[in-house]
């Protein structure tokens with residue numbers, strides 16, 4: 382099957398400034414791809430190039446193996462970080478207008494909008510103006526505007542910002558469902574826990590350059606494990622004296638142990654079992670947050 386979205390050494394400059402330097406990535410059907418980076422790293426510029434709103438100075442972007450053409454825009458959906466809807470216009474007028482612009486008939490647009498409003502349990506918003514809605518509900522309408530025409534390629538920039546935890550879960554479930562239906566989703570956010578939950582592959586940008594790229598599980602395996610969680614019924618003394626232990630922190634239910642060498646894990650477990658009863662023992666993987674700070678931090682130094 383042809384890859385729905387492929388970027389090959391894509392480059393963009395604004396005057397002297399390189400905003401995106403040779404980014405390459407591909408998003409398969411049924412995949413949520415994480416595009417991460419510090420502020421100003423080049424994420425929005427990349428997304429705008431994918432959408433055909435600005436053109437790359439070099440490199441290629443292919444959609445199902447073909448270069449950009451105006452008709453392709455109908456197959457794409459975009460939720461921008463800043464609000465993209467007009468405050469004074471009614472939800473129904475605005476979203477149906479956008480759906481028709483992207484190739485739907487009035488009847489299809491009507492049906493799809495009603496479906497999404499029901500799905501988000503806000504059918505009454507049909508007649509409301511955007512400015513009458515709370516920030517979080519405006520975000521939901523922005524999401525509907527991005528997906529109403531059933532795009533094959535969906536670009537989400539901070540999709541869950543401004544939403545309460547219940548609505549975050551609702552939208553997350555929706556994004557997963559769209560993925561399972563085969564949509565290719567380019568997902569940009571600063572919220573690493575969302576990336577951990579949703580994305581299979583990621584690219585981390587820093588000052589226009591790709592600093593880390595690949596399968597998230599594989600990336601995590603490449604980073605050393607530096608923390609052990611140990612829960613015991615009683616005290617375990619002298620953990621900090623073991624070779625390879627850097628720091629021991631007492632927690633509510635046990636200990637968080639910072640290690641420099643994972644080989645020390647065995648000695649920790651043995652000691653804990655000798656002196657107490659072990660309820661939980663875990664050699665923790667680094668979080669994406671830790672990896673991000675490590676990569677982006679190192680490059681800045």
Ligand SMILES: Nc1ncnc2c1ncn2[C@@H]1O[C@H](COP(=O)(O)OP(=O)(O)OP(=O)(O)O)[C@@H](O)[C@H]1O
Pocket residue numbers: 395398399400418419420421422423424425426427
């Ligand atoms: N139209 C433009 N003209 C000049 N410079 C631009 C333009 N758009 C972006 N830039 C510059 O390109 C770089 C990348 O910006 P971009 O908006 O893509 O970053 P970002 O990763 O989306 O950041 P954030 O996380 O803050 O949204 C920045 O240095 C920015 O100032």
